[in-house]
Amino acid sequence: MPVPVRKAIFPVGGLGTRFLPATKSMPKEMLPVVDKPLIQYAVEEAREAGVEELIFVTGRGKSAIEDHFDHAFELQAMLRERGKDDALKLVVDTIPEPGQVAYTRQQEPLGLGHAVWCARHFVNSEPVAVLLADDLILGPTGCLKQMVDAYAKVGGNMVAIMEVAPEATSSYGVITPGEKTDRLVEVKGLVEKPAPEDAPSNLAVVGRYILQPNVFTDLGRFERGAGGEIQLTDALARQLDQAPFHGHLFEGKRFDCGSRSGFLEANIAYALARDDMNGAVAEILKSYSSR
Ligand code: G1P
Numbered sequence: 001m002p003v004p005v006r007k008a009i010f011p012v013g014g015l016g017t018r019f020l021p022a023t024k025s026m027p028k029e030m031l032p033v034v035d036k037p038l039i040q041y042a043v044e045e046a047r048e049a050g051v052e053e054l055i056f057v058t059g060r061g062k063s064a065i066e067d068h069f070d071h072a073f074e075l076q077a078m079l080r081e082r083g084k085d086d087a088l089k090l091v092v093d094t095i096p097e098p099g100q101v102a103y104t105r106q107q108e109p110l111g112l113g114h115a116v117w118c119a120r121h122f123v124n125s126e127p128v129a130v131l132l133a134d135d136l137i138l139g140p141t142g143c144l145k146q147m148v149d150a151y152a153k154v155g156g157n158m159v160a161i162m163e164v165a166p167e168a169t170s171s172y173g174v175i176t177p178g179e180k181t182d183r184l185v186e187v188k189g190l191v192e193k194p195a196p197e198d199a200p201s202n203l204a205v206v207g208r209y210i211l212q213p214n215v216f217t218d219l220g221r222f223e224r225g226a227g228g229e230i231q232l233t234d235a236l237a238r239q240l241d242q243a244p245f246h247g248h249l250f251e252g253k254r255f256d257c258g259s260r261s262g263f264l265e266a267n268i269a270y271a272l273a274r275d276d277m278n279g280a281v282a283e284i285l286k287s288y289s290s291r
Pocket residue numbers: 112132135171172173174192193204205206207232233258
């Protein structure tokens with residue numbers, strides 16, 4: 001039996017320049033899809049997968065994330081006083097158990113691999129999940145839960161994968177696929193952001209990972225990759241002969257909330273998926289499509 005995944009890393013240090021001016025004084029991970037911040041979707045997905053300890057790798061200007069996952073005494077007292085129990089529950093339910101959340105800073109923007117490495121002392125020698133909040137995935141079961149279930153059978157390193165348009169490979173980590181069993185694809189190779197003519201396939205990594213501890217040893221060598229950054233993709237690629245490595249073709253639809261159009265689409269899709277909003281939003285969309 002593989003060692004269970006009890007911890008998750010959330011790299012949230014990015015500047016979010018694509019969403020300026022909204023992100024001038026607010027972390028991009030706090031942008032709401034309908035009425036919930038992106039980071040909360042990621043945390044809920046981790047909890048659904050059995051994760052008990054949350055590790056945020058933050059940066060300057062990200063303190064709103066810490067406040068979001070803490071008590072807001074005045075607000076809670078006011079909601080309690082006014083009998084707004086549903087709203088109070090929404091506020092209180094975001095708060096992790098004491099001591100189950102940790103924050104560390106990535107002091108320099110040296111890449112995703114470096115951000116993950118900054119969390120090493122909280123992880124020690126256990127497998128750990130990594131969730132990128134920009135990648136929002138709507139499905140019947142959370143993407144990480146699907147991966148953890150598959151991981152229980154095969155162990156090793158794992159990434160979430162999906163098919164992308166061949167011309168889009170230069171935005172993703174891309175795998176060389178081996179044998180496929182159900183939704184699990186053996187990873188034979190992995191390369192960060194290849195040009196379409198160099199891409200080994202159109203199976204792209206989306207922001208969900210299960211990492212074995214050896215990945216941290218490799219990240220600690222600070223080898224630079226694509227864009228001069230320390231890439232998680234490269235560290236994983238160097239583990240290919242050390243441990244089993246699979247891509248999980250997840251069930252669900254992924255929204256690229258790092259782009260403005262992807263973020264807008266996510267808002268529409270999540271609103272349509274909600275019983276309390278579906279009718280009104282469908283009407284609005286209809287009125288635009290007939291213009
Ligand atoms: C990161 C990873 C890339 C992955 C992508 C998924 O890239 O480096 O391998 O495919 O996330 O969203 P970024 O989008 O941060 O440039």
